[in-house]
Amino acid sequence: MQGLGLNPLNRYFPFLEKPRKFRYWCKRYGELAERVVRNAQDCPPPPNSIMASLLSIKDPTTGKPLNLEQLKSEVALLLVAGFETTAHSIAPARLLEWGDLGRLKSLDAAINESMRLLPVTSSGSGREARDDITVEGRVIPKGAVVMLPTYTIHRSKKVWGPDADEYKPERWLGESGHESGAARRPGYQPFSLGPRDCVGQSLAVLELRSVLATLIGHFRFVLAEEMGSFKEAEQAARQHITLKPMVPTPPGQPLRPGLMMHCHPRL
Numbered sequence: 001m002q003g004l005g006l007n008p009l010n011r012y013f014p015f016l017e018k019p020r021k022f023r024y025w026c027k028r029y030g031e032l033a034e035r036v037v038r039n040a041q042d043c044p045p046p047p048n049s050i051m052a053s054l055l056s057i058k059d060p061t062t063g064k065p066l067n068l069e070q071l072k073s074e075v076a077l078l079l080v081a082g083f084e085t086t087a088h089s090i091a092p093a094r095l096l097e098w099g100d101l102g103r104l105k106s107l108d109a110a111i112n113e114s115m116r117l118l119p120v121t122s123s124g125s126g127r128e129a130r131d132d133i134t135v136e137g138r139v140i141p142k143g144a145v146v147m148l149p150t151y152t153i154h155r156s157k158k159v160w161g162p163d164a165d166e167y168k169p170e171r172w173l174g175e176s177g178h179e180s181g182a183a184r185r186p187g188y189q190p191f192s193l194g195p196r197d198c199v200g201q202s203l204a205v206l207e208l209r210s211v212l213a214t215l216i217g218h219f220r221f222v223l224a225e226e227m228g229s230f231k232e233a234e235q236a237a238r239q240h241i242t243l244k245p246m247v248p249t250p251p252g253q254p255l256r257p258g259l260m261m262h263c264h265p266r267l
Ligand code: HEM
Pocket: 077, 078, 081, 082, 083, 085, 086, 087, 089, 120, 121, 124, 125, 126, 189, 190, 191, 192, 195, 196, 197, 198, 199, 200, 201, 203, 204
C-alpha cells in the first residue's frame, strides 16, 4: 500500500489532513496484517482455510512460497475488501420496512436495491486505458486513469428510469436472479465488473442474506427520529474509503458516523 490513495494530488500535498490520515491507516492495516501473518506462521491455520491457501501458494517460476510482504498485502487486501464493505452494506439495507421476509426473492431484491442506492464502494473502480479508445465521441488516451463512478451510474435516470432515486425493491422482482452470487444487470456494479471484479462477492451476498434474515427474523427495526426521514438518512451518508451512514446534524456541525434505529424484538 503506497499510502497515497486514488487522488494523484495527494502526492503533492502529503501534509494535508486526508493524505496524512490515509497514510496512518495504511500503516495500521499493515501492522495488523503482519500480526495475522506471523500468527499463522507460528500456529498453522486449519487446512482449507484462506490463510492455509495463502501459505501454501508457490511462485510457479521460482517454486518459492509468498514472502512476508506479499502475504501481508494479500491479508491487508482481504481485511479492507472483505470487512468494511460487507459491514457497511448491511447497515443501510432498508428491507426493514418492506416485504415478506420469508421469501428469499424479496430479501435479494431489497439487498440489491440497497446496494444500488448506497453502494459501499461508491466512487467506483479506477482503470488505466491500455490503448487510445473512444467512448461516446470522447477520446480517452492510452495511460489515462478513468474512474467508473458507481454511485452516479446506479442513479442514472437513463439506466434506471425516472424513479432512479427512489427505493423500489420491486424493480428487482422478476429478475433472473443471482449468477456467481451477485445480480447481473447493465448499470449495476456494486462489486465492480470484469476480470478484476470482487473475488468475495458470493461470500458477501451469502453473509448479507444470512445476517439480515437472522436479524429481521428476531427484530423489527424502526429508523430513529435523529436520522430524519429515510431520504435524509440516505443523503447524510459520506464516503470515507467506503460509503458510511452518518447521523444528520444541524448545518455547520460535523456529521457523526452511525445509523440510529429502534430495535423491537418480535414476539
Ligand atoms: C458487500 C460487500 C463487498 C463489496 C461491495 C465489495 C466490492 C468490491 C469492489 C467494487 C471491488 C473492485 C475494486 C476495483 O475495481 O479495484 C472489490 C475487489 C475485491 N474484493 Fe470485494 N467487496 C465486498 C466484499 C468482499 C469480501 C467479503 C471479500 C473477501 C472475503 C472481498 C475481497 C475482494 C478482493 C480480494 C478484491 C480484489 C480483487 C482483484 O483485485 O482482483 N470483497 N470488491
